[in-house]
Amino acid sequence: MSTAEDLRYQEKTHELKWVGKNVTRTDGVDKVTGRALFGADLIMPGMLFGAVLRSPHAHAKINGIDTSKAEALNGVKAVITRDDFADQPSEMIQVGELSVNIRDVIRNVMAREKAMYDGHAIAAVTATSASIARKALKLIEVDYEVLPHVIDVVDAMKPDAPLLNEKMFTDGIDPKPEKPSNIAKRLEIKLGDVEEGFAEADVIIEREYKTRPVHQGYIEPHACVASYTEDGQGEVWASTPGHFLVRAITARLCGMEVSKVKVTASEIGGGFGGKNIIYLEPLAMALSRKCGRPVKMAMHRNEVFRATGPTSGSHMRVKIGAKRNGKITAGWAELMFQAGAFPGSPVFPAAMCAYACYDLENVLVIGWDVIANRPKTTAYRAPGAQISAFAVESAMDELARELGIDPIELRLMNAAKEGTKAAYGPTFGPIGQVESLKAIKNHPNYKVPLGPNQGRGVASGFWFNIGGETSVTMNVNDDGTIALTLGNPDLSGTRTSISVMAAEELGIEPDRIRPTVGDTTSLGFNFISAGSRTTFAVGKATVGVSRLVIEELRARAAAQWDIPVDAVVWEDGCARPASSNAGDFEPLTLEDIAREAKKTGGPIAGHIETNVTGAGPSFATEAVDIEVDPETGHIKVLRFTAAQDAGKAIQPNFVEGQYQGAAVQGIGWALNEEYIYDEKGRLDNPGFLDYRMPVASDLPMIDAVIVEVPNPNHPYGVRGIGETSIVPVMAAVANALEDATDLRITELPLSPPRVLKALNEKNGG
């Protein structure tokens, strides 16, 4: 088995054949022809349709549920409620970069004592058609006792706020409070002494910021098919970034052994973290168990908005101190994040990342995790980091103005680099913050002259990225082609990038490798495709398994030539004698060796099961040019440049695509996206009409610059890149707004009514 040493970065002495060069993705033809099967595309014989009854109240006791009329409707085959699920004890489980309590998961999947938000699942039915299932929902009678509700994070923290959980006593406060509250937790990230730091400062910027919840906005609603058969076996087809997680939670919530649940990952139509937790699979399995037929469930768009996790809304305070020459002496922040109805907002990663772009001696970030009557928050692309960056990077810009220093220069002066100790613990190895800043500074876009009502803003961002449990198997087919089985759903081309790494190792054409995302019965455990881990961790494991297979191929060649294994090398896709001393043998290709496999010992394969470590953080700096219509407050994006450190871009097209997509999500967050609630605590905009994501005509081309500072802990230097590019965007836009109008707005979104109101106030109107 290859050691960790073997999988460290080695600077290549020869030109790489395939890594770094764009190939056509292996699943591409299926995706452009409509052949690829997503969550709602599977059709099974005898399949029924399921639907979920959802609470119309933001907060209500559920005194009783009468399903008799629904059950009597012709065509209805099963109805389930909270009574069909056993309660779960309090226990934390890891989902992506966040963790959740399984006791909360069962309650989020189906309400038990109370409906906690508008859209909370109360009951579910399955019937012979989707329309009968929906009709049946209307026949379920629920006895609600409506309670006062609370939505905003600051309101939820007040001592007299409506209480969501009588047993919630704030964690992280000493002594523990005697009164319950909606504050789940207080935490701290600390380095040095900020009081000392502020005492040394010549200039201090202190501001408050407010953001609203935004949704990941994937175009594919959650969908699955579940089938429970009389022998106690269950099968699930799910649109998920982590089918092993789906297996674990479905089995747990349905009281089934993990081995009895087989999950196949469909293709997935976007997730961005929002599908890291599950909603429908346990419901579909329970319904299927009750009626003995497969059940398909797919959310309607309004259900996606009302009942699946957006990310937190927040209230934040930031204070940064610096000397006149620009050296930052202290960075402080207080982050209040609303977690939705159950604890677990991304306030911890937000605190970790808040000042990570800077080499500071004194940092204190305080985080508050607060519950409120909204859907439970889920991860959203660099969870929390984008929110704290809005505050910190806006304040940095104001600091730059106050000091009269260029915003990029200020960041360069204080940039995190190799050897910097981050406030959240680790000391950085080689990193690309300086390189990303310089890439923006030197980009032609940064020099384009600006016209009236136009402005330019810059911001930096960081995400730590993760590794995690990975299992990969490689089988050599008898014609010398390769079957590569991995356990991570492919959201954007990762299976192709990973097979390109295998191709590079083996020295064969990438199209001789067929990567497949195996189901949960075919591999050891795989952590979910999240945390920007897939190309990094599964790639690293795949390089490892390729090297194992090469060892075996060498051994087979050695056997055929009757020479020691040490005398055989693998080069350019062939086994060769190490030198002429070893013998005058013709090279053997993979195909040659595979053909003889039966005679030389049997099928040739390799497998690896490991917890991959050594994820390299990815830094980004972005610049945006905007134009403001001073009469309406409308902001138009003229130019956008994203420079991010990829370590090594295995497939440059895919890496650029990640930077561009993340940037545009950030632009939507900056300009128009927000959850709007009515006075009854119901979501007022649960659709794409009034939840305003950017459309093609809203945007210019997004210029993506790939910076490469190799990650020493990956054989090709790969860093995860899927997340960081969303982090700086909102602050960059707010900074551009100040540049264009001398107006500093500290609240998102920068929608036209907010901008116009601020312009009016500034002009004394």
Place this chain on the structure above:
Amino acid sequence: MSRYHVSATVNGDDVEFLSEPEQTLLDVLRDELQLTGTKEGCASGDCGACSVMLDGRLVCSCLVMGAEVGSRSIETIEGMAEGEQLHPLQQKFLDYAALQCGYCTPGILVAAKDLLERNPDPTETEARFYLAGNLCRCTGYDKIIRAVMDTAAEMRGA
């Protein structure tokens, strides 16, 4: 509840199906005809993932009733390639990585094909506005627009 018997043409083939009055053309394509290439993103005409051609017009199939397409001609993503030959747009999307998760891709390809058939030389702005009804959350639209513009140029030159 009775269903309507509908005869129509889909991708050049004669089809017959039963449609509940509540079913949209999108529902019928996916659930009755098993043509799952056309996707549901919102079922309210705001995302374009369900785009098809109806009698030569680009429409959202979620805004068309299943019962109303009798004698009409429908073209979906499944009809875009000709046997093994991908349409130039499909090929260009692959070459330019103009897709990530691929969910919006069928709708965008159907819309882009319609754009280029009506306007073989669109400006970037024209292309962006024509495709404004097709939401993509993964790509930020950059590579999609590049693929459409370059395919237009190729198809003009060829």
Place this chain on the structure above:
Amino acid sequence: MRYEAPDTMEAAVDLLANEDGITRVLAGGTDLLVQLRAEMVEPDLVVDVKRIEAMRTVAKESDGFRVGAAVTGAELGEHAEFKAIWPGVLEAFELIGSTQVQGRATMGGNLCNASPAADSVPAMIAASASVAIQGPDGQREIPVEDVAIAPGQTSLGKGELVTSFFFPDAPPRTGDAYLRFIPRTEMDIAVVGAGICLTLDDAGICTAARVALGAVAAQVLLVSEAADALIGTPVDDAALGKLSEAASAAAKPIDDKRGTKEFRIQVMGVIARRTAKVALTRASSN
């Protein structure tokens, strides 16, 4: 729910008049199907009018244009003559939704859905358009502004159907325009909208004007004070300033998820001014 697709106007009227339950007319379906999906309405009968020839026809009559109520935006957009004479009406119609929505949306549907923010309506009112209505008691013709009486409600009686729109020929040197404010660049419902039609004399003085404001009240407002600000003037900056003030003053909007009251009032004035400028340019070159 039953679905019927009659071939004639009379058959459609009969179906609508004789149904005891809830009826809905289906033209493009771009509002109706959204409402069905959202369970906002559960009709007993849906009458599809797209097989009625007269509702799909655009015809030049002796004194104006008649556009069938079920003509789609895409179809009308291909009508070069209509586009040349009523660019404002067409651009308003074409702002409704995406290309896909344009493939189905109709002015009949846009008007009868009676949303205060309907894009085509201010431009039609500014153009002095009228609608032909057919019902159990025969035919009648009324101005467009008399159709929508409240959000989601029209003045049509049971069994009545809007069958066509009539755009009377305008004097020479008439220009019309429609602009709206939306937060994105597409795909939004108008936060405010203005349809303006004005006529100039040979000296460039405005002799007639109609100013219709959308999305700032329960119905589209036809604002005579705003028109008066333009009539008798060369539509210069001073007149435009007065127009702007009159438009803001007439606006009686609400706060909702699309905009605040204050925002709508202020931006209504801005949009009215910008719209008038476009109409002026068109009138000057006609």
